[in-house]
Amino acid sequence: MNRWGTRIWWVVAWAVLGLGLxxxxxxxxxxxxxxxxxxxxxxxxxxxxxxxxxxAKPLAIRATLEKLSHxxxxxxxxxxxxxxxxxxxxxxxxxxxxxxxxxxxxxxxxHFESVDLAALAxxxxxxEWQQPPWRLIEGDWHHxxxxxxxxxxxxxxxxxxxxx
Numbered sequence: 596m597n598r599w600g601t602r603i604w605w606v607v608a609w610a611v612l613g614l615g616l617x618x619x620x621x622x623x624x625x626x627x628x629x630x631x632x633x634x635x636x637x638x639x640x641x642x643x644x645x646x647x648x649x650x651a652k653p654l655a656i657r658a659t660l661e662k663l664s665h666x667x668x669x670x671x672x673x674x675x676x677x678x679x680x681x682x683x684x685x686x687x688x689x690x691x692x693x694x695x696x697x698x699x700x701x702x703x704x705x706h707f708e709s710v711d712l713a714a715l716a717x718x719x720x721x722x723e724w725q726q727p728p729w730r731l732i733e734g735d736w737h738h739x740x741x742x743x744x745x746x747x748x749x750x751x752x753x754x755x756x757x758x759x
């Protein structure tokens with residue numbers, strides 16, 4: 596190879612080396628911004644997964660409700676007579692509200708003047724096992740002037756009814 600050919604190769608080699616250094620420096624400068632973008636995208640993805648999980652809960656509950664064989668829970672009076680504490684209770688219907696699409700939540704107030712708390716707890720478990728279940732929303736117990744293990748109790752229970 597002649598002298599000019601060697602020089603051309605050296606010039607090309609130095610130009611490629613210079614271009615490589617320039618591109619490397621530019622890439623190094625952009626790396627911080629790219630890392631921040633990727634971290635933001637990862638955080639956005641995690642937030643979206645959390646939102647999807649939150650959205651899935653009501654859908655799963657509704658799917659469970661739709662699979663139930665009964666449209667209404669058994670009446671409280673029947674459950675009280677069959678499984679409730681052996682003391683009289685005062686039942687009063689409270690407000691109704693639309694719960695999920697096609698379902699209505701009906702609240703009842705149940706008042707016992709003097710009730711055995713163990714029997715009351717057993718009755719509440721039976722309420723929760725119904726299909727669809729009754730659930731305890733609020734409870735108020737007063738032990739004063741009652742024997743041990745007994746109390747005056749006022750409960751608010753809620754049952755779901757399918758709207759026809």
